[in-house]
Amino acid sequence: MGAIERGGMESSVPVWLRERRTGVGRPAERTRAEVTAAAIALADREGLAAVSMRRVAAELGTGPASLYRYVDSRDDLLDLMIDEVAAAYRLPEPGGPWLPAMLEVYRQGRALMLRHPWLPELMQTRSTLGPHGVDLLEHVLTILAGHPAPVGRKLEAFAVLTTLTASLAVNELNGGSATRQHQTAYLAHVIAAGRHPHLTAALTGAPPDVAPNVEDTVARVLTGLLGE
């Protein structure tokens, strides 16, 4: 009876609401924050695939089962990692025109993702809003407070900006990697086949004199979304 009561229907409660127990009982030797930090360090060093419960536990010098005292599942841990990283935003007091302020948000998001190469892949898969994510959203809404667009479009702009940032970061990170070689190997084959004239022209033509400015792209998308 007790077991059912405990494990029952709490699985729909997000991580951020499952909190510290009372002061009774044996005190924990670690914090959720420490576990999260260990996972982040591991991901930074060896990539997201290396973040298994066992490896994280080893990082902390404990057994795998111990982690489940701090986290309900591996997915929870991933959510914690995402939000913890978002704590690093240092955003200036909102004020002035909205576009430059939004671009600053993009710039810092990009920097975060380059510092933590596993971040974009993670954010594209799961869409979590933890405490720090919520702070960021509040900041964006403050930036856009004076903008005439309806709220729905502002939320939409935030979502698109997030996705776009992740997408562009992935592109930057894959610059000259193995995945890229995969692609070009096959594309060379496609070009040789002769069909796909436009693709051929696009890829064999002289490389653009001016490298496309990524920040301009973001600006264009944002003004496209919000007008002005």
Next chain:
Amino acid sequence: MGAIERGGMESSVPVWLRERRTGVGRPAERTRAEVTAAAIALADREGLAAVSMRRVAAELGTGPASLYRYVDSRDDLLDLMIDEVAAAYRLPEPGGPWLPAMLEVYRQGRALMLRHPWLPELMQTRSTLGPHGVDLLEHVLTILAGHPAPVGRKLEAFAVLTTLTASLAVNELNGGSATRQHQTAYLAHVIAAGRHPHLTAALTGAPPDVAPNVEDTVARVLTGLLGE
């Protein structure tokens, strides 16, 4: 010596180039297409997580090891799934203004992703261009052939359109699911806390009289990217 020669440095060759053997030896009982179809059927029915080599093999009535005659790894199989689904595009002969043509591409992409809910998640993680993907890209470039923007921006527009379609599809698919309830449960808590006034206003305010038209969003982003 033979083993090294065979398994050696071919791992950088994409799936699409590893092709049928000679007519000698015992003929295969299945085709790569059949394996792919089985995987797609399984994913449609039980989600992407159910697509394990063992389950796909069971679907075909064989052992897990047999699949490796058709595919080098599970990742290869996922790439095949993506491209196979892209074969379903039925795009009209290009002609006329570019925006409506691009929106038709979006519309069909969206339909594909709603029919195969595992698709967006997969496309956001891995960026593969198989034969059908290449055809789609060629189509888009044909649509934009008369457009004055530099090629780089056109490729960029294609990439953004793909990402955006996947992102919006995920949003649509998560409409009323468990993940959504996670979010709103925590957001309610955030609102109750009192900080985040703009967020509170955005979420508690009267729901927008007009539901935001997703197609308009895409149009806005595209014109933002390409101008005009």
Next chain:
DNA sequence: TCATTCCGGGAACGTTGTTCGCGAACACTG
């Protein structure tokens, strides 16, 4: 018929996420 070449797939290896349950550690009560 024989040699060659390839396919099918049982068995096994290493790794994964997660659960069970027990012993130990602390706070509180009497």
Next chain:
DNA sequence: CAGTGTTCGCGAACAACGTTCCCGGAATGA
């Protein structure tokens, strides 16, 4: 100070995973 309730640490185990080995069989070309 003993007892009780409650929590923590974590070894062991389970089921499932991707992948490799390897061998028996099946087909083709000579």
